[in-house]
Amino acid sequence: MPLSEMIEYEQAGPEVRAVYDDIMATRGTDWINNFWKVLANHPPTLRRTWESVKEVMAPGELDPLTKELLYVAVSVTNGCSYCISSHTASARARGMTEGMLGELVAIVGMANETNRLAEAYQVEVDERFRGPPAG
């Protein structure tokens, strides 16, 4: 059960409705998922978070599918069930196959393993890996 109520469109004030409208227009859908309905308890956080997510996930040098895969990888590492579920759904909608999901999960698992091996032995960064690339 969520910590705060979910704000439905009908109950929402104009600031929240404007964000909901933009979410639906941007995504071409007619529904709002629970994450935004709970954030709506604090309208400035709803607005700022949506604007940031919209900007960060827009197509850029990385394509939208790759961006969703990265979102899933972080969410798995943090063990956030809601975020795993919602971003896996988005990734599937953008073309992620079950085979790609399998490879993604395998990499996340390995990275979490080798991160701890490197921490355990306190491996020093090789000279060649240090600093920004030569300009």
Next chain:
Amino acid sequence: MPLSEMIEYEQAGPEVRAVYDDIMATRGTDWINNFWKVLANHPPTLRRTWESVKEVMAPGELDPLTKELLYVAVSVTNGCSYCISSHTASARARGMTEGMLGELVAIVGMANETNRLAEAYQVEVDERFRGPPAG
């Protein structure tokens, strides 16, 4: 300073040398980075970890660059400096531009933020996001 000595090729026994040889052959390089030299203190871990990483990072349904980007995303989330440095170097070698790095870091930051927003409010997973995709 690492917790255990680094094992150089010259000091290494045959089991470790075989792994070092395979690392250099697979990568087409003539050097071994510090991570493997420290793992060589426990040869079964060196061998198993290398074989796993080699299998997981081989081209599949995800291309090698995407795989490196995912590795960096996890390593940043865990704050593993060594892994950030080494996998950023690999990603650059596979074509990651500075613009792509900027977008990757932005996504990792946002995902870490929204993961906590979802946890804080204990958002329930929407019915549409639940379970495996319809077969």
Next chain:
Amino acid sequence: MPLSEMIEYEQAGPEVRAVYDDIMATRGTDWINNFWKVLANHPPTLRRTWESVKEVMAPGELDPLTKELLYVAVSVTNGCSYCISSHTASARARGMTEGMLGELVAIVGMANETNRLAEAYQVEVDERFRGPPAG
């Protein structure tokens, strides 16, 4: 379902009852929440944890509400649902408004984001921020 049984007051031995009595007396309530009932499976951990929490959360240079807000911030970062629920309840009982909760959650989200931005780029600590303050 918890990993170990919950020990009710009636079943409890004198060492556990003494802690339960002190919890209720300190808080001015007549019930014990589930956290303590499960810790009671290991009486030394029950006693030590309660004494530590009682000492740490007592009024000091920081007021009790600020202390609860800090507890919530850590619990959200770690994704501990039980702790988020119980310490949010305590914070509300000490005067946390829904607006304060919204600001708290926003800060926790931003800090989790910028922590990863700083880790990703391995930013060096500015000279001015280093070490203890000048005496």
Next chain:
Amino acid sequence: MPLSEMIEYEQAGPEVRAVYDDIMATRGTDWINNFWKVLANHPPTLRRTWESVKEVMAPGELDPLTKELLYVAVSVTNGCSYCISSHTASARARGMTEGMLGELVAIVGMANETNRLAEAYQVEVDERFRGPPAG
């Protein structure tokens, strides 16, 4: 050594300079700390992050010192050295005493401990702690 170059004011383009100017004006200082100089490698992330931090950390129902304390609590939990150093400096500038720092650190330690005790025993949330407060 940072992963990307630090962009000094003199080298910066107009988009980055505008953010630097706003940081200095908002803070009433004449210098920029390293975090922003590295983020400047990706101007959209610099701008968005600064605007978000500025909004989130502005005085609200929580006062600026409490906000900095929360930032430090999260940064300690995540082990981000840069963020601990910079936000501890900010908190001291807003009036955090060494005694307050001691209490803050003690709470962060205890919360990290009890979060794991609750996870270990998989304690169920008490009925009284569930859901939003009665309206």
Next chain:
Amino acid sequence: MPLSEMIEYEQAGPEVRAVYDDIMATRGTDWINNFWKVLANHPPTLRRTWESVKEVMAPGELDPLTKELLYVAVSVTNGCSYCISSHTASARARGMTEGMLGELVAIVGMANETNRLAEAYQVEVDERFRGPPAG
């Protein structure tokens, strides 16, 4: 509800069945727990993970009970409910008493606390603790 279907023995192809057979033979049981049934969606991950776990958890210089205790300690730190439940069951089967579980949980809690105290104050490693032991 899991993110992908669980693959039962009857539905499984020969590669998956071979792993299931080895799991049951190695453990001397006639059932497969849910973890492996979900991993079976990506047979290479199923095979590689099982072979790695089998190798790592086999008796060595550390006995099987100690190995299970370590697994539980990590799983509690990461807050992974499934892993806590399954490895606690394995540890009990190998002789872990409730008293040992209580001590284990107490240590995990304390380590999570002191880890943050050390990070908060950015304690420098004592000269005596640095590097590999003198040969």
Next chain:
Amino acid sequence: MPLSEMIEYEQAGPEVRAVYDDIMATRGTDWINNFWKVLANHPPTLRRTWESVKEVMAPGELDPLTKELLYVAVSVTNGCSYCISSHTASARARGMTEGMLGELVAIVGMANETNRLAEAYQVEVDERFRGPPAG
């Protein structure tokens, strides 16, 4: 550089000296490691932390070496360099061989990997693993 000064025995007040004396007497040594010298900035935290660590790490149903191994496992998972260094030194002093360290690190790595695999697929806990053991 630590965030607060280190308090040497000579500078310390009687409350801190009493703890330092007890640390040296309990351990049979004549020196204090940096962790305690920094905690001494907040004497109640120094005292409470030392008393808790002393109680938790004392011989019980788990032997002192096993307890140190568990401490190292948590510290590696959290990436706390100071704690890895100090508790590895303690474990070596209690008989941990380099082979045992290798096995420990391998388990910590695997557990961090499989924790994420279980989270990724949101595996449901098997009926047989649920709840406390039958009494």
